[in-house]
C-alpha cells in the first residue's frame with residue numbers, strides 16, 4: 001500500500017441487527033494524517049461503522065480496509081498500529097485508573113511514558129481510584145490515554161469529549177491536534193457540531209446508516225453563495241407562514257419552520273433577502289425577537305438535507 005493510500009476505506013458496508021439496518025451501503029475514506037469526523041444523530045450507525053473498522057464486527061456486506069489491512073483477518077498485524085477509544089471505556093470495574101493505563105502500556109513494544117500521559121490528561125488526581133468510581137469525564141480521559149499509550153498510527157475515538165467539562169474538552173482537542181501534527185490519523189465520532197467544525201479536516205455526515213454529505217467543514221457550510229437567516233418571533237406564527245414567506249422571497253429560497261416561534265430561511269447571502277424577511281414580518285403583524293443572518297453551520301446543512309435537527 002502506498003503512503004498516500006487512505007488510512008481507512010469503507011466500501012458498500014451494510015450492517016444489520018435483526019430487523020434494524022444500522023449501516024446501509026456506506027462508503028467513505030479517511031486520508032492519512034488527517035482528523036476526520038463522522039457526524040450524525042443518535043442511532044445513525046457511527047459506532048457500528050467504527051466497530052467494524054476496529055475489527056470487533058465482521059462486515060455483513062461490503063468491505064473495510066484499515067491501513068491497507070483486513071481488520072479481522074489481519075488483526076494481529078493491525079492491533080499494534082491502531083488505538084481505540086471505546087464509548088464505554090473498556091476497563092475492568094475494580095481496576096485503579098493508573099494500574100489500567102500501565103497494564104495497557106505493557107502490551108505495547110514502545111509505549112509512551114504513562115506518567116507524562118496521565119499528567120497531561122489530568123489523570124493524576126484519580127490514579128488510585130477504582131474504575132467504577134471514576135466520573136464520566138475521568139473515564140473518557142482514561143479511555144483516551146489507553147488509546148494513545150501505544151503510539152498508534154491511527155486512532156479511533158468514539159465520542160471523545162462526551163461527559164467532559166470544558167477544560168478537559170479543550171485539552172482533548174489540543175491533544176488530538178498534536179497527534180495530527182505528528183502524522184497520526186484520527187477518526188472520531190461526535191454529535192458536537194462545534195467539535196467537528198473546530199477539529200476536522202473532513203466531515204462525513206451519516207443519517208440512518210447512510211452517508212448524506214462529505215467534505216471539509218468549509219465546503220459543507222459554504223454551499224456557494226448561500227446563507228441562513230434565523231427568525232425568532234414573540235408569538236406563534238400565523239398558519240401557512242413558511243409558504244407565505246417563501247412566496248415573498250422567491251425561487252432560490254427555502255423556508256423551514258423549526259418550532260412555533262422560529263423559522264430558518266436558507267437562500268442568497270444578500271441584504272435584499274434580509275430586508276424582504278423584515279418587510280414580510282411587518283405585513284403579517286409578526287414581531288421579530290431575533291433576525292440574524294449567518295453562514296450556514298453544519299447543523300443547518302444537516303437540517304437542509306434531512307428536514308430534521310441534528311441535535312434533537
Ligand SMILES: Nc1ncnc2c1ncn2[C@@H]1O[C@H](COP(=O)(O)OP(=O)(O)OP(=O)(O)O)[C@@H](O)[C@H]1O
Pocket residue numbers: 017020021022040041042043044045046047048049191
Ligand atoms: N447491539 C445492538 N443490538 C441491536 N441494535 C443495535 C445494537 N447496536 C446498535 N443497534 C441499533 O443500530 C442502529 C445504529 O446504532 P449505532 O450505535 O451504530 O449508532 P450511533 O450513530 O453510534 O449512535 P449513538 O450516537 O447513539 O452512539 C441504532 O438503531 C441502534 O439502535
